[in-house]
Amino acid sequence: MQLHLGGHFNWYDPQKRAWLAIPLAAPVSLRTLLEQLHVPPAEVAILTVNGRLARLEGAVVSDGDRVEVYPAIGGG
């Protein structure tokens, strides 16, 4: 799967990557995956799976999915 760590979420990746390619042998809970990557699920404000808005609760992702997560966004 392709995972986009949007906004400040790529700070949590040691290499500060905005996009991660993650091979998945089987579907996994997105929350668990984020926890493994040390991205705090509590901060997720916007989540899309294959371009559609989704909720983190119960979200399961599979190989081939394109997932984007973003934190809360304030003024710019």
Added chain:
Amino acid sequence: MGYGSTGKLLRVDLTRGAISIEEFDEAFYRLYPGGKALAAYLLLRETAPGVDPLGPDNVLALINGLITGAPISTATRFTAAARSPLTTAYGESEAGGFWGPELKLAGWEGMVITGRAERPVYIAIKDDQVEIRDARHLWGQEPAPVQAAIREELGDRLTRVLQTGIGGENRVRYAALINDLRHFNGRSGMGAVMGSKNLKAIAVRGAGKYSDLAHDPQAVAELGRRIAKRVKEHPQSWDLQEKGTPGLVSGLNAGGILPTRNFHAGAFEGVDKIKWEAYEKELLSARRSCYACAIRCKREVKVDDRYQVSDVYGGPEYETIGGFGPNCGIDDLQAIAKANELCGRYTLDSISTGAVVAFAMECFEHGLITPAQTGGAAWRFGDAAAMLQIVDWIAHRQGIGDLLAEGTRRAAEVIGGDARYFAMHVKGQELPMHEPRGKVGVGLGYAINEGGADHLVAFHDPTYANPNSLTFKAAAELGVADPLPPRELSPRKAEAYARLENWSSFGKVIGFCYFGPAPRSLIQVGEVVEAVRAASGWDFDKDELLRIGERATNLARVFNAREGLSRKDDRLPDRLFEPLESGALQGIGMSREEFETAMTALYRAKGWDPATARPTPERLAALGIGWAADLLT
């Protein structure tokens, strides 16, 4: 031992060419500790009701905050305020950069400028030496040569120059002030006010030290060092340093809240061409900072490709990318950077200018502006050449640009028909690039803000939606009891908004930028209290800071009430009550009934009369400004 203020205002009457000093005491400053509070106080006290915004009797107040100039990241801001030529209401805009801190270190808490010079002038300040100088040779010139000429004339290459340009000279109603060629007081038309006074620029150089003003300079410096060290360890400030505000584009698009084609849609098909990754590759030349700020969120750009964009006027922020990009249907990042450069060269507010371009394009597509008025060009959404032509015509008031320079509200009244429906403004000020249909509290802020639509008047809804998030913890500390979904438009959302608005207003009083303190939270709520105490020596807690913010908002509201504004002016454009045409929130609009109910709750939460939208005498008295009630009788 000081209390964080110089205790002095510099008064300049341009009609008489008179310069004077006004001193105030600590008790006064405790009530109005700078920025928005002091500016609103001065406007209420010193302008007559109905004053012509572009006449000599309007007052232009340039006011630092208590913390402005402290060696603490984001303590950089000053307020420019006057009766706005764009809204005819209370007008205000904050800017960072270096000019405000330099003015403070020259010994001045702020400036109060009145009158109109007979011919173009500029003001030169070097500590307590103040001089009004001839600027006839600078009139009509762009900011870069003006700044260079002033520095040459004063023999000081480090003097900080605040100025307006061709937009202000031509009294474009949303003309800006610019300092150091890249920091803007963009909103409310303060550049037009300065231009109307025949005042081209204010150059300032100060030899003072903030440590001589602060109550406990060591504590201020220690706090500043502690915060600066943490910038790279804090995800949000790291993100601002890395990407700046352009980093917002893709997230807003994913959430369906990226205003597109004059707020028709919430997602833009060309987003990949304008998001941060493209910006970094196509535009970025350097990163820069404001005074004493370790975040360094400012982008510099340079382009020599499809367009030539110089690196003189700074790079486009998110608002500018959104306004000239998706909201005009344009996916050419270089063209957007060019439009941003034009806004710098002409000193135009890039938010209002982008919104006016989108308005003009929609009018053209509906036949309300014709090729006969555009020089034969097709001003359609997506046409970058049209966008640049419109900006140029606005600045020079050429052709129909003369009408567009009046802003969308006035232009729509003249054009007639559906143009009123295409004018995306509140109180005459154009909407920033944040979509209220996806974050309704931002809509409450647009509606109620005294200066018209503004995105920096409170926390944005997603920051207090998630109970375990860092940003919600800040909101909870400020009195928001429960996390609230971003699209919940309810009385409890209104009550939360009111609390958080007081905090943001306090930031505008005190001189903090939106990007340091909570909700961004590089600087925690408790540390803001610590900063105020160290700077002033006052035993204030966070509730007192919220009261300072509330006091400032109430003063601005009294100003508006005195000018005849009422609840009917706290409205949103009709389009926001209709469904978004595309994006993650396709089909979703705001409910009018929910909006009106929430607004009633918001007035009550503020202690205002819901029928008139005016502060009650009791509320004003409780805030220590009972005198202001007399202005409402």
